[in-house]
Amino acid sequence: MNFIDQALVTTYLRTRDETAFRLLYSRHAQALWNMAMKLAAGNNSQAEEMVQDTWLRTIIGLSSFEWKSSLRTWMIKILINRWREMNRKKSEVPLEESHMQSHAHTIKINDPQPLMALLPEGYRTVLLLHDLEGYKHEEIARMLDIAPGTSKSQLHQARRAFRNLIQKENI
Amino acid sequence: MENPLTPEEKKRLQIHTPHERVPAYLITKIIKKMKQENLILEPKPLLTRSWSGLAASLLLGIGLFAAGYFTGKPDGSRDSMAMPAPKASKFILLVHNDDLPAQDPMQQVREYRAWLEDIQAKRIAGGEHLHSSGWILSGKNRENRVEARPEFMGRQELGGYFTFEADNADEALAIAKTCPHLNYQGTLELREVYR
Numbered sequence: 001m002n003f004i005d006q007a008l009v010t011t012y013l014r015t016r017d018e019t020a021f022r023l024l025y026s027r028h029a030q031a032l033w034n035m036a037m038k039l040a041a042g043n044n045s046q047a048e049e050m051v052q053d054t055w056l057r058t059i060i061g062l063s064s065f066e067w068k069s070s071l072r073t074w075m076i077k078i079l080i081n082r083w084r085e086m087n088r089k090k091s092e093v094p095l096e097e098s099h100m101q102s103h104a105h106t107i108k109i110n111d112p113q114p115l116m117a118l119l120p121e122g123y124r125t126v127l128l129l130h131d132l133e134g135y136k137h138e139e140i141a142r143m144l145d146i147a148p149g150t151s152k153s154q155l156h157q158a159r160r161a162f163r164n165l166i167q168k169e170n171i
Numbered sequence: 172m173e174n175p176l177t178p179e180e181k182k183r184l185q186i187h188t189p190h191e192r193v194p195a196y197l198i199t200k201i202i203k204k205m206k207q208e209n210l211i212l213e214p215k216p217l218l219t220r221s222w223s224g225l226a227a228s229l230l231l232g233i234g235l236f237a238a239g240y241f242t243g244k245p246d247g248s249r250d251s252m253a254m255p256a257p258k259a260s261k262f263i264l265l266v267h268n269d270d271l272p273a274q275d276p277m278q279q280v281r282e283y284r285a286w287l288e289d290i291q292a293k294r295i296a297g298g299e300h301l302h303s304s305g306w307i308l309s310g311k312n313r314e315n316r317v318e319a320r321p322e323f324m325g326r327q328e329l330g331g332y333f334t335f336e337a338d339n340a341d342e343a344l345a346i347a348k349t350c351p352h353l354n355y356q357g358t359l360e361l362r363e364v365y366r
Contacts, residue, residue, distance in 0.1 A: 006276030016212040025198055033193035055201050059210050067272035115183055131176050159173040
């Protein structure tokens, strides 16, 4: 039932009222934060930037949102796009800096926490949406603009890649 | 297909504690930014507000009240003068999350509320709306009995429920058929409660 979100969005769009926004925020803030923290591999400041930008983009795009998915699904999609943009920017950093980052990753392989950060972007996204967040392939497909079958095969490869990582770590 | 992750593997994948709260200051930052971008307007004094602004504020109030239509009237909240026959059976109407988005959500909310009030005029009736997130508990895997779900929004997921009394299944079915959820192509599940 989307109608509570719809009622709040309608009210917000008519009034640009802070209260309406706060109510909308309270319904989705935690889920967005959880997702951002996982995508950002626990990097607080990156997660914060992602969530803030996601809210602004959501609010700007609200009037053209057609409710073909739930508001939450749409917001997660925006969040993932924002994260991808940030990753693209990261990959454009000068070679020396980039080398330092990859060295840092090598060091961290013995740390149990950042395994997620070592997975390629596509694998990480599907693995976390499906296996940690519990979304179905149809929902993931909508979020990532891919076919549900692609989501399934990505998950298969992501699990394999993740297990290889763990194995490497145990050697 | 690669086997699903084991609970131990899931733990390795987790970056932070699943229940870590969103920083409280974040909303203040976002609202400040939204005000700078004119996405949130400063409230005007009541007397200088336009009629449409006032109407919108009222709609918000109505909407929030109506959004709580499920929760506002628990079973047995009616006055005792209108109690049904003691032998009535109790039914639960499970509301699935698969309804089509309404053109006018406020109208949809009003329809649900009017429907429930109509039943409450004759019968004990109530209902509750469920949060979209929650947990799945399973007895199958002893090591992984609880799984957090960020959103129960799929076709078969439960969005809320109504309970009401009826003399028999035919009457309950007749009541259920009038539920506005069906007007939005949503699915309802009617079950009788053991007594």
